[in-house]
Amino acid sequence: MNFAGEDRYSRQERFYGIGAEGQKKLAQAKVLIIGAGALGSACAETMVRSGAGKVTLVDRDYVEWSNLQRQNLFTEQDAAERIPKAVAAARRLRSVNSSVEVEGIVADITAEEIGLYTRGIDLILDAADNFEVRMIVNDIASRDGIPWIYGACTGSYGISMTIVPGQSACLHCLLDSVPAGGDTCDTAGIIGPAVQMTAAYQTAEALKWLSGNVSALRGTLVSFDLWTNRHSSVDTAKLKRADCPSCGAKRTYPYLSPDSHSRTAVLCGRDTVQIRPPSQVRLDLEEWERRLSAYGRAERNPYMLSLTLDRHRMAIFPDGRVLVHGTGDPAEARSLYHRYFG
Amino acid sequence: MKLYINGNETELDEACATLADLLSRPEWKERRMIVELNGMIVGRDDFGTVLLADGDRIELVHFVGGG
Numbered sequence: 001m002n003f004a005g006e007d008r009y010s011r012q013e014r015f016y017g018i019g020a021e022g023q024k025k026l027a028q029a030k031v032l033i034i035g036a037g038a039l040g041s042a043c044a045e046t047m048v049r050s051g052a053g054k055v056t057l058v059d060r061d062y063v064e065w066s067n068l069q070r071q072n073l074f075t076e077q078d079a080a081e082r083i084p085k086a087v088a089a090a091r092r093l094r095s096v097n098s099s100v101e102v103e104g105i106v107a108d109i110t111a112e113e114i115g116l117y118t119r120g121i122d123l124i125l126d127a128a129d130n131f132e133v134r135m136i137v138n139d140i141a142s143r144d145g146i147p148w149i150y151g152a153c154t155g156s157y158g159i160s161m162t163i164v165p166g167q168s169a170c171l172h173c174l175l176d177s178v179p180a181g182g183d184t185c186d187t188a189g190i191i192g193p194a195v196q197m198t199a200a201y202q203t204a205e206a207l208k209w210l211s212g213n214v215s216a217l218r219g220t221l222v223s224f225d226l227w228t229n230r231h232s233s234v235d236t237a238k239l240k241r242a243d244c245p246s247c248g249a250k251r252t253y254p255y256l257s258p259d260s261h262s263r264t265a266v267l268c269g270r271d272t273v274q275i276r277p278p279s280q281v282r283l284d285l286e287e288w289e290r291r292l293s294a295y296g297r298a299e300r301n302p303y304m305l306s307l308t309l310d311r312h313r314m315a316i317f318p319d320g321r322v323l324v325h326g327t328g329d330p331a332e333a334r335s336l337y338h339r340y341f342g
Numbered sequence: 343m344k345l346y347i348n349g350n351e352t353e354l355d356e357a358c359a360t361l362a363d364l365l366s367r368p369e370w371k372e373r374r375m376i377v378e379l380n381g382m383i384v385g386r387d388d389f390g391t392v393l394l395a396d397g398d399r400i401e402l403v404h405f406v407g408g409g
Contacts, residue, residue: 039409129409154408176386179374179405190408221376223403230348232401234376238383268407 008099009051022211023051029210030054032121034109034137036085037061038190039151040127041073042199043206047125048093050207054101055093058117059086060108060274061323062304062315070192082315084303106303108276108321109133111256114140123209124148125202129268131178135246135255138163138171142247143256147209151202155188156227158198161236162205162217165247169239172246172255174221189269193226264330267323273333277320277341285318292316292340312336343396354394362389364400376403 090104
């Protein structure tokens with residue numbers, strides 16, 4: 001079934017900045033969205049409704065009740081069934097616009113694997129929830145010459161910047177190392193409008209780039225606070241560093257080196273720690289459900305296995321990743337992991 | 343001296359002389375910032391040498407990670 005009739009994009013084509021020509025370019029575009037949480041939902045919905053050619057979402061997490069307040073692609077049923085966000089998002093997006101090719105990938109972004117997702121991509125929208133992943137995105141974007149759009153939000157605050165390799169300062173120029181969890185963690189909570197505003201800045205830039213309106217790009221680091229009514233737009237061109245390890249003359253792409261990232265990651269404001277397996281594995285979830293049900297309540301869906309223990313809950317994915325809920329302490333999470341997975 | 347930080351009038355004692363001094367205050371020191379001083383962006387390497395003066399307008403943009 002194809003509903004991409006003549007009328008579908010008429011309002012967008014009437015818009016002077018896009019037109020029929022811009023719409024054609026958009027229909028050829030392949031967009032990668034890193035993360036399918038709040039920003040990922042909002043960005044993906046706009047890109048799919050606007051008729052991008054292909055939208056790929058990569059996310060490591062699954063839908064929980066606390067997501068529904070702002071992550072606009074998900075339903076109560078997704079939360080009740082603990083559906084991986086990439087799966088639930090792709091399902092919803094396909095029903096919104098069947099003429100767009102939508103791919104949802106349940107995976108963690110790592111230095112080793114990001115190249116699998118960026119091949120042939122025209123633009124990357126950042127909807128990650130941490131800087132470790134953003135620095136990996138920044139390095140691969142610089143290496144392969146793919147523009148990407150940083151976006152992040154917390155509380156009523158949001159920030160975004162478009163990074164065009166070879167032209168703008170990159171994220172590594174602006175931040176000399178990965179910020180520690182504490183200063184960027186979303187312990188302040190978040191309101192939906194901050195998400196929508198950030199995603200609006202990101203997707204407006206995406207539409208400009210993909211429809212061939214390069215000169216319309218904003219060119220500044222924009223930030224705002226919807227509660228205190230502040231807005232700022234700063235020209236960061238002068239912060240581009242000739243000696244930047246990610247985009248400078250002697251670039252080495254340090255964050256694409258496999259040893260640059262940790263096996264354990266504390267998920268911001270979530271009382272959750274993610275542990276990656278030491279090497280690539282493929283878990284048979286049915287087998288593990290049988291094994292682990294001796295220790296607690298084990299529940300399985302096609303995408304993950306959930307094990308509820310006394311004080312903790314573990315979400316186990318086929319790629320061997322485990323989310324340990326109920327602790328923010330990496331050591332405690334690791335010891336639980338080793339108890340069940342050796 | 344009187345400064346305008348993100349539009350808010352702020353009174354600082356004289357000991358606060360450089361941008362680095364200002365950014366080491368408790369409310370800012372844990373944050374990653376982009377700093378604009380009177381409309382001009384200031385590189386990280388210059389934070390320790392840029393002197394603040396009465397009436398300066400400072401824009402502090404901090405990075406966040408949530409998404």
